Amino acid sequence: MSLLSIEGLRVGFRGANGGVIEAVRGVDFAIAPGEAVGIVGESGSGKSLSMLAVMRLLASPARATGGRVIFDGADLLQVGEARMRAVRGRDIAMVFQDPQSSLNPALTIGRQITDVVRAHQQVSAGQARRIAAEALERVGIRDAARRLDAYPHEFSGGMRQRALIAMAIACQPRLLIADEPTTALDVTVQAQIVDLIAELRRDLGIAVIFISHNLQLVSEIVDRVVVMYGGKVVEDGPVEAIELAPRHPYTRLLRACVPSLVGPVGPLVAIEGAPPRLGRMPAGCPFSPRCPRAVEPCASEMPEMVGEASRRVACWRPQ
Amino acid sequence: MNRFGPALRAIDWTGWLGAAIVICIVLAAVFAPLIAPYDPIALSVEDRLSAPDAAHWLGTDQAGRDVLSRIIFGARASLAVGIGAVTIGALLGVSAGLFAAYKGGLGEQITMRLVDGIASIPLLVWAIAIVGILGVGPLPVGPLVLPNEFKIVVLVGCLFSPVFARITYAVAKRIVGADYVKARYLQGASHWDIVLGDILPNCLSPIIVQATLLVAIGIVVEASISFVGLGVQPPAPSWGTMLSDARNAIYSGEWWLPVFPGLAISLTVIGFNLLGDAVRDLFDPRSEARTLVA
Amino acid sequence: MLRLVAGRIISSIGTLLFVGLALFALTRSGPGSPARIVLGADANAEQIAQFEQAHGLDQPFLTQYGKWLGDVLRGDFGKSFVTGRDVAAEIVNALPVTLSIVLFAFAIAVILGVGIGILAALRPAGVFDRLSRFFSVLGLSIPAFWLGIVLIRFIAVDLRWLPPGGYAPLSAGLAAHLQTILMPAVSLAVYYVAVLARMTQASLQETLRGDYVRTARAMGLSSRQVVFYALINALPPVVNLAALSFGYMFGWALIIEQVFNVPGLSRALLNAISQRDFLLLQGIVFLFTTIFVFANLGADLLNRVLDPRQRAAA
Numbered sequence: 014m015s016l017l018s019i020e021g022l023r024v025g026f027r028g029a030n031g032g033v034i035e036a037v038r039g040v041d042f043a044i045a046p047g048e049a050v051g052i053v054g055e056s057g058s059g060k061s062l063s064m065l066a067v068m069r070l071l072a073s074p075a076r077a078t079g080g081r082v083i084f085d086g087a088d089l090l091q092v093g094e095a096r097m098r099a100v101r102g103r104d105i106a107m108v109f110q111d112p113q114s115s116l117n118p119a120l121t122i123g124r125q126i127t128d129v130v131r132a133h134q135q136v137s138a139g140q141a142r143r144i145a146a147e148a149l150e151r152v153g154i155r156d157a158a159r160r161l162d163a164y165p166h167e168f169s170g171g172m173r174q175r176a177l178i179a180m181a182i183a184c185q186p187r188l189l190i191a192d193e194p195t196t197a198l199d200v201t202v203q204a205q206i207v208d209l210i211a212e213l214r215r216d217l218g219i220a221v222i223f224i225s226h227n228l229q230l231v232s233e234i235v236d237r238v239v240v241m242y243g244g245k246v247v248e249d250g251p252v253e254a255i256e257l258a259p260r261h262p263y264t265r266l267l268r269a270c271v272p273s274l275v276g277p278v279g280p281l282v283a284i285e286g287a288p289p290r291l292g293r294m295p296a297g298c299p300f301s302p303r304c305p306r307a308v309e310p311c312a313s314e315m316p317e318m319v320g321e322a323s324r325r326v327a328c329w330r331p332q
Numbered sequence: 333m334n335r336f337g338p339a340l341r342a343i344d345w346t347g348w349l350g351a352a353i354v355i356c357i358v359l360a361a362v363f364a365p366l367i368a369p370y371d372p373i374a375l376s377v378e379d380r381l382s383a384p385d386a387a388h389w390l391g392t393d394q395a396g397r398d399v400l401s402r403i404i405f406g407a408r409a410s411l412a413v414g415i416g417a418v419t420i421g422a423l424l425g426v427s428a429g430l431f432a433a434y435k436g437g438l439g440e441q442i443t444m445r446l447v448d449g450i451a452s453i454p455l456l457v458w459a460i461a462i463v464g465i466l467g468v469g470p471l472p473v474g475p476l477v478l479p480n481e482f483k484i485v486v487l488v489g490c491l492f493s494p495v496f497a498r499i500t501y502a503v504a505k506r507i508v509g510a511d512y513v514k515a516r517y518l519q520g521a522s523h524w525d526i527v528l529g530d531i532l533p534n535c536l537s538p539i540i541v542q543a544t545l546l547v548a549i550g551i552v553v554e555a556s557i558s559f560v561g562l563g564v565q566p567p568a569p570s571w572g573t574m575l576s577d578a579r580n581a582i583y584s585g586e587w588w589l590p591v592f593p594g595l596a597i598s599l600t601v602i603g604f605n606l607l608g609d610a611v612r613d614l615f616d617p618r619s620e621a622r623t624l625v626a
Numbered sequence: 627m628l629r630l631v632a633g634r635i636i637s638s639i640g641t642l643l644f645v646g647l648a649l650f651a652l653t654r655s656g657p658g659s660p661a662r663i664v665l666g667a668d669a670n671a672e673q674i675a676q677f678e679q680a681h682g683l684d685q686p687f688l689t690q691y692g693k694w695l696g697d698v699l700r701g702d703f704g705k706s707f708v709t710g711r712d713v714a715a716e717i718v719n720a721l722p723v724t725l726s727i728v729l730f731a732f733a734i735a736v737i738l739g740v741g742i743g744i745l746a747a748l749r750p751a752g753v754f755d756r757l758s759r760f761f762s763v764l765g766l767s768i769p770a771f772w773l774g775i776v777l778i779r780f781i782a783v784d785l786r787w788l789p790p791g792g793y794a795p796l797s798a799g800l801a802a803h804l805q806t807i808l809m810p811a812v813s814l815a816v817y818y819v820a821v822l823a824r825m826t827q828a829s830l831q832e833t834l835r836g837d838y839v840r841t842a843r844a845m846g847l848s849s850r851q852v853v854f855y856a857l858i859n860a861l862p863p864v865v866n867l868a869a870l871s872f873g874y875m876f877g878w879a880l881i882i883e884q885v886f887n888v889p890g891l892s893r894a895l896l897n898a899i900s901q902r903d904f905l906l907l908q909g910i911v912f913l914f915t916t917i918f919v920f921a922n923l924g925a926d927l928l929n930r931v932l933d934p935r936q937r938a939a940a
Contacts (some may be wrong), residue, residue, distance in 0.1 A: 070843055102846030109844075114837040118935055119858045129845040164934040180845055281665075347765075449648075452641050454918040456877030458649075461911045464899030465656040552769045556881045559771055560896060575772060579885070582779050582790070590779070594772035601767040625821050625870050 015043035015083075016220050017067070017105070017188060022080035024062045024071065024244075026291070033078060034292040037063050038244040040080070041318075046187065049214055049221040051231030051252070053267065054241035057288045060224050063194045063241075064190050066090075068107050069097050103133040104182035107190040112173035116165035122149070122176050123161025126183055133184045148179040152209060171202035175209065182213060189213070190222045195230065207234055228267050232256055237323075240264045243289050243299025245315075250324040260331040263300045298329065306330050343443035349400035353603030356495050361407035370398035372405040373567040384588055391588040393577060395567075399588060401405070403596045409558070409570040410600060413485055416552035418543050420489025425496025426532075426539060432526055443499065451494035455626050456553060459487050463562045476505025480565055481554075488553055492546055495624070496539060503535040537615035542624065544608035548601040549626045571597050627784040631927060643695070645915055650691045653904040659683075663902045664707045681707060694908075703909040707902050713909045716894055721913075723793055723890035724883065726803070727877045730811035735818035735875075736868055742819070743826025743864075747834060748853065758823045765820025772877050774813035774885035779811060791887035810886045814878055818871045825867045829860040862936075863927045869925030873918030 024037035037059040044050050052060045066077040067089065082089040084104070089097065101107075109115045117125055117285050126145035130136065136144065142161065149157035152175040165173055174194055181189055191210060195203035211234040225231045238255040240248040240263065248261040259265045266284045286303040295301055301311035310316075311330050314318060316325045350600060360367055369389075376396035384391045390399040425447075463483055467488040471478045490542025507530065516526055557563035566573060571593040578589035661677040662669070669677075678684045682693065697704060742761065745754035782790035788809055794802040810824035833839065833856040842855045876891075883892035891910055898906035930936050 028865070068844055070840060072840075098846045098848065101844055107844040109837060109841065111837060115841045117838040117842070117859065119933060120855070128842075128847055128851060132845070132847050132851070166935050177841065180841070237685050449641050449644050451644055452638075452915070452919045452922065454873050454877050454914055456874070457880065457911055460877075460880060461649075461895065461899070461907055462652055464895075464907065465653055465904065467657055548766070555769055556771060556878070559881060560884055562899070575775065579775065582775060583783060587779070590772070590775045594769070594775070597769050597772065598767045601769075602763060605763065605766055608831045625818075625867060626874055 014045070016048070018043040018081075019063070019067065020081045020083065022063055022066060022076045022267055024059065024066050024075055027074040027076070028292070030227065035078065035294075036075070036244050036291055037066065038294075040241070040244075040246055042239050042246060042249055044188070044222060044255045046222055047214070047218045047220050048237065049211075049223065049235040050098060051228075051235035051238045052179065052222060052224045052241060053226065053228045053231055053238055054224055055288050057291075058241040059244040060241045061192050064107065064192060064222065064224060068101060068190065070107070092254050095151040099133070102129050102181075102186070103184045104186050105188040106184070106186045107188065107192065108177045108181050108194050109299060110193040112170055112194075113165075113197065115177055116173055118165055119244070121162050121164055122168070123245075125157040126161070126176070126180050129180050130183050144183060145179070148183040149176065151182065151213070152176070153177045153205075154179070169202075169277070171205060174202075174206055178206075178209065178213070182217065182219065186219060188220045188222065192224045193226070194223075196225075203230070207314065210234060228255075228264075228270075240267065243294055245327065246299075246318065247300065247327075247328065248326045249318075250320075250326075254324060260326040261300075261328045262304050262306045262330075262332065266305075298327070308332075321326065342420075344610075346606045347613070350603050350606025350608075353589065357407055357600050357603060358411060359550050360404050361411045361470065364405045364408060368401035368404040369580070370397075370401040371399060372569045383586070383587055390592045391586070393574070393589055394580075397569075398446060399574075399592055400576060403571065403592060406569040406571045406574060406593065406596065407600070408483055409564045409568070410551045410554055410597070413481055413488065413554035413563075414547040414604075416485035417488035417492055417550045417553075418474055418546045420486060421492030421498045421546065422539060422543055424490065425493035425498075426500045429497040429500025429502075429535070430527055430531060433501050433508050434523070434531065436508075443595045444497075447494045447497045450491065451498075453491060455488070455491045456556060458491065459484065459553060459557055460560065460562055462487055463557060468562055468565055478579060480563065484554060484563060486553065486555055488550055495542055495546065499538045499542060500535045504531045507531050507534055523593060541608060541612040544604055544611055545624050548604035548608070549624065551597065551600055551604070553626070630930070634923060634926055638919050642916060642919050645919075648696065649908060649911055649915070650694065651687070653908045654687075655902060656902070656904070660707050660902075660904065698909075698912065704905045706758055706903050706905050708903040713906050716906060717891070717909055717913060720891045720894045722795070723888055724876065724879050724892070726796070726934055727807050727810045727814065727882070727888065728872070728879050728891065729876055731814035731818070731879075732868075732872050734811060734815035735822055735871060738815070738827045739747050739819040739822025740864060742933055743823040744830060744853075744857065746823065746827045747830035748862075750831070755827075758827055761820045762824045763887065765816050765823075768816060770813045770817060771881045773802050773816060774810065774882055777809045777813060778886070791885075793888045793890075794922075806886075806888070810879075810882045810888060813885070814875060814882050818875065819879075821871060822864065822868060826860070826864050830856060831862050833857070833860040858932065865925045865932070869921040873914075873921045876914045885940055 020041050022037060022040040023035060025033040025035045035166060040059070040063050042050070052064070054060045062071070064074060064211050065071050067082050069089065071077065077090050080090070084100065089100065116122070123142060123145055124149060127138070127141040130141040130144045134141075145162055146158045149160060154160055154172060154175055165176070168176060178194075189210070195206050195209070198206065207230060210221060210223065213219055214234070221235070223231050223235055228238070232252050232255075235252055238250065238252050239246055240255070240261065242263050248255065248259065248264045256268070259268055270284065284303060289295065289299050289302065295312050297310065297312045297314045298304070298316055301307045304311065308330055316327045316329045317327045320326055374397065376392070379388070379392050379396035380394055381389055382392045388398050388400065390403065392398055393402070428443050428447060432440040463480070466483055468480045470480065471482060513526060513530055514531060521529070547578035554563055555570070555572035556573070558570045559576045561573075561576065564573055574593040575590060578593065581587075581589040628724055659674075660681070660683060661674040665673055665677060672873045675684070679823065682690060685693070701714055703717065742754055742758050746752070746758035749755060778790045781787050788805055792806055794806045796803045836856065836859065839852060839856050847855070879890065880892040880895060883890045884896070895910045897906060898904070898910065
């Protein structure tokens, strides 16, 4: 039984001439309770937009144009705004890329966490503060009770991201979506945040969707990897399979972009060309213009996802 | 033109409307003697207070003067003060801003503190008070005898200058620190080359935007000062004095006396504001939050 | 924090002293010395010297300024050379009238301007967005004194709903007081409603796009709280503009008082000008300038409370 199941999700931008430009073109995958899934792809692959669509946080002119997001037996794309508000933060929480701008600069950390707590739980101000202090403690901020009164600018980048994660877990959600939570941070801090997320998942049993362009980083903490390209899922499988035996040429190249810390050091590769532009998608496989293995049907016909549920690939010439 | 060609097409109709209004009013002011149907100050007792009709499209005032002709000639005082004050303000402010940003050190401190000082002067109160002190008579300067409006132009210009000084300073300060300016200096460019060739052109677009919007404020200031009798002196026509004269007509019912000069002011101000907004969208669409007030 | 506030206050006072000096110099630069103005053209040199000595006008310029400033700090604006009346008393007589109109207008401007701005920012292309656009073109373009004239014509003369002018103090009853200041205040406020609505809308639209607003929504905060999160960050430029507006309103109030024939500081100032009573003029202008400077100082300090980064930084 999956916790969250995304079926045929599409996201489009309303263009100036009234047409719709699709940026996410039919994404399917599911996540089980307590599972950790990494969504990997370059910027523009539609990974963040898909998750914003799940949270119903897309800002105009982007909007979900099709598909279903099943959570607790209901389609989140269809439920009322009040119901959705109750889901956000309490059942599913999301943290974003830039902790610098994601915290409100005018309010204390404590105020921002207690506001989340009191939005979902009928507790007194004192209780909310205690819950907030616990959450801050949980994400590894020392002297948490006192740090509640600090403002975001008094925190370092890593501490801000910790504070945001504390906001996200304060109400013990069942799913945490982390959208490139380490991209804006120093390398050493990146590792700490990744470890923190892994630890929270282990200790609290929270399912995690970790969005990143860095396959290597994601592989350290997830069970399964979903690779996206051009608004579509191109490969999906257990992390070991994706790491050791990627089948889609894009996944292979993505893996070769980052030096492995464990395996043999092969040549570093840069993927030729640029990701396709919105509205200029090839009729066939979106990766075909850059694909070293492209053959006859690739540019004209979109390959179907094939394989069993736990190991799928969409490619005419998989490896 | 190449650079702005596509952007010009992006200006919406309100921008073009503003430009059209401004052009019409400027033309009316420049060619007032040719356009105006009557002498704006000729008295005509038998024609007093006639309602708008075929002979006097906008009626006549208490002294039988043609309202339309007075409005057309009144545009001269309004535009002279509006544009003149902005020109003086821009010259003073831009020089001060460039000097402070380029010179640095004590000169910078003193200049910008002076700018802060002038910026903390409430415009209209001081304009009224100082014209009041100096008197409303013409001002002899050497062989020239300057009209009272000249004092207002200089005064309002000085009080407008901090706006220009602050924008120029902010932009120039950024550029002075840029590497390419240091490179130009090492290549042997003179101070003037750098200030006028590299720094000033980069300050121009926000300056033009603010200038256009400030003209509108200058026009209302002129009308207000004239309204209390300290601006354009009778019998010379000005929209402010016309409104002041029209106050008695509020009760007696000659509606055209207060309505048309007021419309003239509003139309001109709308024209400059719409034009200013369009110029801002053209040059610097992100700067919407910077609002002028007076 | 305390040192910062003190620094800002001292800097404001410094500005005021400097601007006051400019004012003092300008009032003495007009044609004719005070002695000539008071004693007339046929006074002899001895009479003039006696007059100047009696009023301290023979002292060095800076000494005169220092003495005047010291007296002003004690609430003594001097005695008019022309009328012999106490300047402070005259200002105290007229100030409540002007203050009442300006405060009422300011309240209208802030409530309507900020209100329309918020509603317009929340619903782009909605009713209030259009209302705000309409206001910002029209409100910015209608000179207050012309609006006053039009209001008198329609509301007072044609409809007879309100008196066309004059002033009833608060002591004459709240209703009577409001009746006399309603039209002047509305005329004065319209421009500032437009200015503040425009600024509030632009600023709030900007902060509503902020990442922290997305975070607040992602955590399931109510829409009211989400708006609060954006608004608290949108306020600083609005506060600054409101303070400037408050300061400038006194200037336009001078014109409005003329239109509505209200016995406020405008009448006192114009009388001072026509009688060349420069002590009175100096006092009024200095008062307005002080209000202007301190309104901006107040905004600055308020923004330090609103924005913790400013509180910490220089």
